[in-house]
Amino acid sequence: MSQLAQPGSSVSPADLRPALTLLTGFAPKATREAADLLTLADPSLLVVTYDLAELLDNGTVRRLVHDGRGPIEDERVTLDHGCINCTIREDLLPALVRLARARPAVDLALVLPPSMEPEAVTTACGWCDVDGAPVTDAIRIDSVVAVCDPGTLLETLDSDQDLADRRLQAADDDTRSVSEVAARQIEFADTVLLWAPDSERDYEHTRLSVLLQRLNPWARHLVLDLPEPAWLSARIRRSGRFDPEAPEPHGRGLEGYAVGCHEPEPDCGVVATVYRARRPFHPERFHRALPTLAGRTLRGRGHLWLAGQPDTIVAWESSGGGVSMGDLGRWLAATPDEEWEESSPERRVNADLHWDADFGDRGIELAFVGIHFAADELAAVLDACLLTDAEAAEGAAAWREYPDPFDGCFDSKERNQE
Template sequence: MNQPLPVTVLAGLPSVGKTTLLEHLLAHHAGTSIAVVRGRIDDLSNEISSAAAEARFNAIVVEASGTDDPQLIAESLVFDNDIAHLDTIVTVVDAESFSRDYASTDALSECGLASNEPSDEQNDRTIVEVLIAQIEFCDVIVINKTDLVDAETLAKLRRILHALNPRAELIDALHGAVAASELVNADRFDFDATSSAPGWLAMLNADPDAASESGDAYIIGFVYRARRPFHPERLWSLVHQEWPGVLRCKGFFWLATRSDIGGSLSQAGGALRHGPAGMWWAAQERSEWPTGDAELEAEIAADWYGEADDMTIGDRRQELAMIGTDLDESHWRAAFDACLVTDTEWSQASEGLLADPFPSWEMDDHDHDDHHDHDHGDDCDCGAHGH
């Protein structure tokens, strides 16, 4: 029986050099016969299956479009494991344009990169949101066009990319020259591991009591935690200020005026979104909690504040991971602390006396049933703005 073909996905913004890298792989594949697949995400499985059916290839490379999210590609690749398997996800970044792209607040539509489908919700994304999705969900990051930057700039870029995705292998490249063995049939992809690769997520999942020792004075990362709600107006003001040096901030938050629903916050470079993350467990009747899931029950217990039957705080909390360059951690902790309500304001919130400038949060059934998936997605359609 034939072995399932390994599938490598090449992701990256337009003009970063994906095609150049692909051409290099095709020209220097050391005896590996590679099929190239391109197309819309929802057509890729069929295209891959068709290529595999020709029985003349022993590897497949998917060249994604410049705005494709590799996680959506991975989730869409549904085929018989006897035919093919996802082997490696590669993101190509441009060493020279990275800092400019990461600081951009431009939407895809403003850059002529929106799809032709007016109903495509992905068109609402910004350049940096596409870039961070590509960086955080991959196994290898190829830093291309290294000849266009000096050694110091390249070294800083490598440290930034490692902070954003500590799991990914970083490979420097000139004109897309990367050994095929690094990217094709490399056996790097694992959905759970790749999904858990982002630096912010690793920080949230780490032991809160463990000391953080990155060994890098240039890149600072910390998690802000609190068991008191934010004052909506003060938090609104903070998220609309400039955030110099902040590369990534993601997690969830608790507003004093919204004790049933937790908020999600996702910032990357010059763009920031906020919206609903789902219902807190403490806001739901115990009869509505899932049963028979020991792992989930342990997670709820670990997140709980106070006695098990005390719903006053429960799992409600602030938990925001922040990564940046030359960050003043004490400044940011003080800034978030200043957004916490006083005892008097907390009482006022319970009486409906606090102003709340945040947009309303629309919830669907999935949000009610599955709050704590710890994804706190970037796909909410409210509260997007640039710094």
């Protein structure tokens, strides 16, 4: 069942909805240039761009629309609440639907600002209505393309800055980091484009290509070194690669998909490793290991199992030396039988295939990517965090009494005590 890639959504020839291509990335100049190249190939393509520079100051966003012939719209819109989610709901989605209805035979490209994650847009398209009808009645999300600038990619993925340090935060309480947003943009994309026009491929470009493939092994990877509009358009437009049913990157392991690739030997210095275990981490030992785990790698993702909270699936993300952990819900082994149907068929099948007589579907699956780190040393650090044989033999009742630095962090205390 485990696999790296899943196919894109099939597109019926009878589907006449305009196709929407999302261009995302933490290199706005490269992303805009990619959109411009698409309009050279197809002057009718409608390109929508958002400028959020005034969002926090006065709740105003600037929306620009152009095609290959020039500007069509340039409007400033004041929102009721100054945040990115409000921008998506109150202006972006209505604008896309309006443009699709006005020009039903014309496709669209949406250039996202650096702080706007494509997952937020695609999710909103799936559940929001405009004028009483689903957004997806008017448009079809065709592809999500991450555009990466080789001049800034590595520095961005290794940055210890928050979005607020660059005045890019989505709201006053937005604590996301530059590195985690950039990594999520790459990981969520179905196509990853290394933008290197008018430059010769060298060792650094090769190294960055390997890094991007390790960060997102289920995407299609392209390198543009010559600005050829037809070449680019043929490869990223109307590809049908976006799959609305694809699992989120850090939850892929629960659905039976690999969370990453295991390439522990350096390739141009890039190392990728996947760590799996079928016993939990000791909460205190794992807490002490966090700086080491995050500091040695550029990116980590996946899910884990903490002994002190044995019913809770914990999501793991690390980037830029920082760590983000969250609640992914209950393990199926801790879920009443009548609630199993609420989980996806893929997750239930994967759980059945790997069911442990003592622990059910509980387990750990973490993927790490970085430059010049020793995969075996990282695995040794994680192994030292696992319960020993003696601790494992004590059982879940004893584990719940362990001192737990993560207690109360995942909104699951009451659930774990039921």
